Amino acid sequence: MTRSLPRLARLAMLVGAGGNGRQALALAERYKKTGVGVTLVRPGDAVDAEELHAHDALIDGLIGTGLHGPLSATYRDLVGRAQASRRPIIALDGPTGLDLRTGCPQPDGLRADYTVFCGGAKIGALTGAGRALCGETTSIDVGQPYPAGYLRALIPNDADLCALLPPRRTDMHKGDAGTLVIAGGGLGMPGAVRLAAVAAYRVGAGLVVAGVHERNAEVLAAAFPECIAFAASSAELPWGRAQALLVGSGLGRGDWAQDVWQRARTLGRPMVVDGDGLYWLAHAPESRSDWVLTPHGGEAARLLGVTSADVAADRPGAAVELQRRYGGVCVLKGAGTLVAGDDILWLCPFGNPGMATAGMGDVLAGTVAGLMAQGLSNLAAARLGTFVHARAGDLAAMGGPPRGLLASDVAAQLRAAVAALC
Numbered sequence: 293m294t295r296s297l298p299r300l301a302r303l304a305m306l307v308g309a310g311g312n313g314r315q316a317l318a319l320a321e322r323y324k325k326t327g328v329g330v331t332l333v334r335p336g337d338a339v340d341a342e343e344l345h346a347h348d349a350l351i352d353g354l355i356g357t358g359l360h361g362p363l364s365a366t367y368r369d370l371v372g373r374a375q376a377s378r379r380p381i382i383a384l385d386g387p388t389g390l391d392l393r394t395g396c397p398q399p400d401g402l403r404a405d406y407t408v409f410c411g412g413a414k415i416g417a418l419t420g421a422g423r424a425l426c427g428e429t430t431s432i433d434v435g436q437p438y439p440a441g442y443l444r445a446l447i448p449n450d451a452d453l454c455a456l457l458p459p460r461r462t463d464m465h466k467g468d469a470g471t472l473v474i475a476g477g478g479l480g481m482p483g484a485v486r487l488a489a490v491a492a493y494r495v496g497a498g499l500v501v502a503g504v505h506e507r508n509a510e511v512l513a514a515a516f517p518e519c520i521a522f523a524a525s526s527a528e529l530p531w532g533r534a535q536a537l538l539v540g541s542g543l544g545r546g547d548w549a550q551d552v553w554q555r556a557r558t559l560g561r562p563m564v565v566d567g568d569g570l571y572w573l574a575h576a577p578e579s580r581s582d583w584v585l586t587p588h589g590g591e592a593a594r595l596l597g598v599t600s601a602d603v604a605a606d607r608p609g610a611a612v613e614l615q616r617r618y619g620g621v622c623v624l625k626g627a628g629t630l631v632a633g634d635d636i637l638w639l640c641p642f643g644n645p646g647m648a649t650a651g652m653g654d655v656l657a658g659t660v661a662g663l664m665a666q667g668l669s670n671l672a673a674a675r676l677g678t679f680v681h682a683r684a685g686d687l688a689a690m691g692g693p694p695r696g697l698l699a700s701d702v703a704a705q706l707r708a709a710v711a712a713l714c
Contacts, residue, residue, distance in 0.1 A: 302328070302329040302330075303329070304344050304349075305319070305320045305331065307353050312355055312384055315384050335370045341373045341376035349379055349380040356392065357386075368400045371401065384407075385409060386414055390425055391416055392414035396420075412431065415444065424627065443608045443609075445630065445637045445638060465498070466498035467498060470666040471501065471534050472534060472536050472661050473530065474500065475502075475553075476539065476542045476569075477524075479507055479544065483651065488538055491703045492658040492661055492665065494703060495706055500520070501520045501530055505524065505544075506523035506524075524555075531559050537564070538566065539552075540553075543567060553572040563582070564660050565584070567654070570587050571591075579617065579618050579619035587614070592614060608630060611632040614632065615632040623660070631678055633671040656678065658703075681706070684708070687705040
């Protein structure tokens with residue numbers, strides 16, 4: 293952490309009354325022993341922003357996991373002076389004002405440049421608004437237990453993810469690598485299916501067949517010849533030969549779309565439900581064990597019957613509740629995507645703001661479905677697919693600002709992202 297900062301000769305230590313403050317005091321003693329000048333600042337102390345600016349950095353030890361409700365006036369005042377100091381802020385466990393259980397911030401809380409986790413990364417610091425408020429993160433072992441009552445999200449390493457990939461025999465043919473049927477592509481929306489199909493192929497699916505609106509079949513076949521396109525109503529569409537289904541990419545919300553949804557959901561195949569498939573599911577909720585749902589915050593809100601703000605206020609809780617209510621596995625998309633399944637919550641630390649663009653969810657859905665078609669369980673496909681998709685996004689964004697990224701740029705990097713695991 294300190295390698296990214298200027299030389300630290302003077303530190304201002306913001307010290308709260310609870311456990312976070314005790315951590316700050318202990319850290320202050322360690323810094324003093326190395327010759328660093330440390331100024332202790334407590335809420336209510338008469339220190340203005342200019343005096344804080346005279347320090348190389350501020351360490352936020354006001355409130356970490358002990359946040360329970362709005363900040364008091366004295367804490368808000370010190371937070372305001374700290375932010376106005378225009379000095380780097382290093383938060384212990386998380387910036388003051390951020391609920392480290394849910395990722396929901398107080399409107400008058402701190403924004404940190406760096407966050408040091410004491411006793412393990414806190415889920416609220418890694419997802420949603422928390423991810424934006426914590427800056428760069430690192431962990432130190434201070435012998436402190438993970439706080440009781442906090443959901444703990446697992447972050448697998450490359451070896452864990454590589455172990456999920458099915459082996460490729462030298463004598464394989466496309467049938468051995470799995471067939472995926474994508475049901476979507478309503479009138480005027482063939483692009484979503486194309487993105488999903490490219491993604492499925494890039495992660496190793498052997499054959500991708502698309503059932504789309506009859507006016508889109510020729511368009512899709514011409515745009516992406518590797519994908520076999522049929523009219524969704526065609527008797528030739530090989531629903532029964534699919535190892536997995538993907539339903540919802542560009543599906544639409546009219547009568548045609550509803551008919552396709554009803555047909556797909558009764559086939560008894562493992563499936564990924566995305567986009568407009570989630571719209572139809574919200575209108576007729578059901579639970580099943582063999583699917584993966586991939587909602588963004590707005591779609592999650594519709595499925596839960598709440599507002600998008602409610603979901604943003606507690607993303608971990610929303611992911612867990614979606615999985616409990618609908619079964620299978622839930623992938624709650626967004627900064628710090630969460631994968632909920634089998635009483636375990638996984639968190640993806642990768643991805644970047646450039647991925648906030650149209651079609652990115654179709655690429656993710658195709659990635660997960662392509663892995664399911666190869667025989668991965670829904671949880672394994674969701675975990676691996678989410679991480680590979682995010683890493684492909686980071687590869688696509690290398691060498692430039694996170695702006696102007698296209699979903700097709702990410703799809704093009706999926707093969708490299710998979711190869712980087714092993």
